[in-house]
Amino acid sequence: GAVVSQHPSRVICKSGTSVKIECRSLDFQATTMFWYRQFPKQSLMLMATSNEGSKATYEQGVEKDKFLINHASLTLSTLTVTSAHPEDSSFYICSARLAGENNEQFFGPGTRLTVL
Amino acid sequence: LAKTTQPISMDSYEGQEVNITCSHNNIATNDYITWYQQFPSQGPRFIIQGYKTKVTNEVASLFIPADRKSSTLSLPRVSLSDTAVYYCLVGDKRDNYGQNFVFGPGTRLSVLP
Numbered sequence: 187g188a189v190v191s192q193h194p195s196r197v198i199c200k201s202g203t204s205v206k207i208e209c210r211s212l213d214f215q216a217t218t219m220f221w222y223r224q225f226p227k228q229s230l231m232l233m234a235t236s237n238e239g240s241k242a243t244y245e246q247g248v249e250k251d252k253f254l255i256n257h258a259s260l261t262l263s264t265l266t267v268t269s270a271h272p273e274d275s276s277f278y279i280c281s282a283r284l285a286g287e288n289n290e291q292f293f294g295p296g297t298r299l300t301v302l
Numbered sequence: 303l304a305k306t307t308q309p310i311s312m313d314s315y316e317g318q319e320v321n322i323t324c325s326h327n328n329i330a331t332n333d334y335i336t337w338y339q340q341f342p343s344q345g346p347r348f349i350i351q352g353y354k355t356k357v358t359n360e361v362a363s364l365f366i367p368a369d370r371k372s373s374t375l376s377l378p379r380v381s382l383s384d385t386a387v388y389y390c391l392v393g394d395k396r397d398n399y400g401q402n403f404v405f406g407p408g409t410r411l412s413v414l415p
Contacts, residue, residue, distance in 0.1 A: 190345075229389070230346070230405040279345045293345035
């Protein structure tokens with residue numbers, strides 16, 4: 187199957203700083219990428235849908251000014267957590283989807299964000 | 303958007319067959335059923351996908367009755383490494399906006415020695 191990578195895998199930052207997480211589709215072009223957040227012992231929650239060349243679509247309750255998403259190319263989407271606070275500590279997972287009828291999603295390995 | 307219901311947790315022993323059933327009473331005509339596996343601190347991994355009847359691959363089987371209101375993931379002869387959370391998702395494969403991937407709480411499978 188197709189491979190999706192995330193960088194960094196773990197990040198620890200101080201409260202008030204911004205953190206950028208990269209999501210790359212390594213061997214395919216992804217017109218659509220998705221960002222999820224997962225708190226301990228909970229399920230994945232979709233935060234936003236990122237389409238190449240256009241603005242991201244955010245789910246209800248997700249602040250677009252706090253979670254900046256950029257999908258500048260068909261293989262890269264970035265999520266920037268601005269002015270991070272301890273409550274933003276979570277596991278962030280991206281996925282990428284091939285275009286077309288059989289549009290299976292492939293998930294990245296996730297990024298563990300800890301805000302002190 | 304079809305909602306899914308799964309058991310919160312299941313226990314099994316090594317070598318046993320495990321069947322996890324997911325209910326999706328409001329499944330739509332164009333919806334497919336997809337199962338993912340997730341280990342702690344990792345992204346979900348695709349297991350199997352189906353539309354109706356039975357689908358089998360090298361790791362699992364998926365049984366879907368004629369009314370498609372439920373589906374059963376069957377894992378043959380589980381091992382300790384199959385301990386994970388298993389998610390059942392229902393949605394339209396042609397959906398372009400990711401709304402098909404709404405994760406429920408999943409089933410936490412614990413395989414005991």
